[in-house]
Amino acid sequence: MAKRADASAGTPATVALSRAGIAFTALGYDHDPRAAAYGLEAAEKLGLDPDRVFKTLLASVDGALAVGIVPVAMQLDLKSLAAALGGKRAEMADPAVAERKTGYVVGGISPIGQKTALPTVLDESAILHETIYVSGGRRGLDLELAPDDLLAVTAGRYAPIARTR
Structure with missing residues (x-):
């Protein structure tokens, strides 16, 4: 069951958005620790179209961390992420490294308000939606915002980096 979360609940992501003056809506849900796919769980529990719910993944592109x-x-698509950032090769980052660099736990990594600013690429499918949902910085919290606002606050860019399973 979805519930409006108190935006002042204060994750680094909500603080960064508030400081930047970016409009967002925080939505909370009861996270099931047994959930295998955090993003799909969020879409299901919040009753959202999975095409509008986005997951944040960290990869190493030519040895440097980046956000997809x-x-x-x-x-x-790791090859597409590498190409979008002018690199040759990409591989998924170790979860422990991802947690240390972002300040968030896996399953709650937000692209916003990370401890270390990293190059960020948002799949171009986001432009099809007025708003999208991303992790709010903890499991059980998603943020709704405009894709252009997400890129503004992360200094990111659009590129075709998603592929079907």
């Missing part, structure tokens, strides 16, 4: 944001029902 793709719809939850799709996969990150």
Whole structure:
């Protein structure tokens, strides 16, 4: 069951959006620790179209960390992410490294308000939607915002980086 979350609940993501003056809506849900796919769980529990719910993934592109944001029902295309960032090779980052660099736990990694600013790429499918949903910085919290606002606050860019499973 979805519930409006108190935006002042204060994750680094909500604080960063508030400081930047970006409009967003925080939506909370009761996270099931047994859930295998955090993003799909969010879409289901919040009653949202999975095409509008995006997951945040960290990858190493030519040895440097980067953020790829793709719809939850799709996969990150590592070759496309590398190409979007001018790199040759990409591989998924170790979860422990992802947590340390972002300050968030896996399943709750937000692209916003990370401890270390990283190059960020949002799948171009996001432009089809007025608003999208991304993790709010903890499991059980998603944020609704305009894709252009997400890119503004993360200094990111659009690129075709998603592929079907």
